[in-house]
Amino acid sequence: MDLSQPATDLLEIVALVIRGVSDNRDLSLTAVAALGSLDRRGGQRITTLAAAEGVSQPSMTQLIQRLEQRGLVERTSDPSDGRVALVSLTAEGRAALAARRQRNAKRIAELLAGLPEDDVRALADALAAVLPGIRARVAGDARPLAEPPPASPAPRSQSVAP
């Protein structure tokens, strides 16, 4: 089965949604990812979060400091290991995450509402079918799909993106 066309299509939809629909005003993509990880998996240490989101440890330290200043996360120390900083969501952080998810879902729902109902139903079924597998492959272990960094000093860029 040829996967190049669906791969290209999926990529384009991802780009369209990120650029045109997703709400990235108050929280960066990395911030949302970190908050989401804390929400799904509970309190974690800085290093774990950094590895999970694919950023360096200092970046995650700084991100957590900013999120802490905004009251979205809190830090506690691990009684069994004085070095680690355990980060967890505050109630406010949970609320902010839920609100953002709701805004984004609302926008995407508006987007889908303009399309033929049969198409949307087919998409909904297909998404529900593949999501667990994709979730397992991408988020499960240490990002098995990302190539190792190039040997030469890697040129960098922004985020993701946005």
Added chain:
Amino acid sequence: MDLSQPATDLLEIVALVIRGVSDNRDLSLTAVAALGSLDRRGGQRITTLAAAEGVSQPSMTQLIQRLEQRGLVERTSDPSDGRVALVSLTAEGRAALAARRQRNAKRIAELLAGLPEDDVRALADALAAVLPGIRARVAGDARPLAEPPPASPAPRSQSVAP
């Protein structure tokens, strides 16, 4: 028809693909979007590009300057209007865009290859069906889904990134 579940699913897949699969090393999300717009619609002026990608005009000016330095775009002046700078892809820019697309499509194809073939086929069909409509709604006119900026001086954050 309830759209909240497919909306949430689509959002999660978008996040997973952006974080775990997409190649954002050498070109930012905005850069890729601008190059793609130039590729699809041909030469455009700075202001048009800025509006299409949802960034400010100075940001687009700077982005085009960077891309010009890297040889990916070139600028020509409009003979009928001395103010405008017409931006177009160079052959190198077109090649870079194609190479990046191919890398990303390859990764996503690897991702999809691990899933049940029926599911992938259903997803492929669904994506192909909805993509034109989504493309029209998001990229077509001036992003009808984005809310107007808040009245208070908006807190900002990063790009999208990656």
Added chain:
DNA sequence: CAAGATACATAGGAATATTATATAAATGTA
């Protein structure tokens, strides 16, 4: 032609990322 509108460029600052390095706590070993 003067006044305003339009297209782009520049300046200054903020947010987010990086690498390199410092600090503190835990661990292993003589």
Added chain:
DNA sequence: TACATTTATATAATATTCCTATGTATCTTG
């Protein structure tokens, strides 16, 4: 126990990319 090493995090210096505010050159219009 003492000391070196490893581990977890923090800090410093710097780079990229975005923004707002403003400047400059070029049209357009009365």
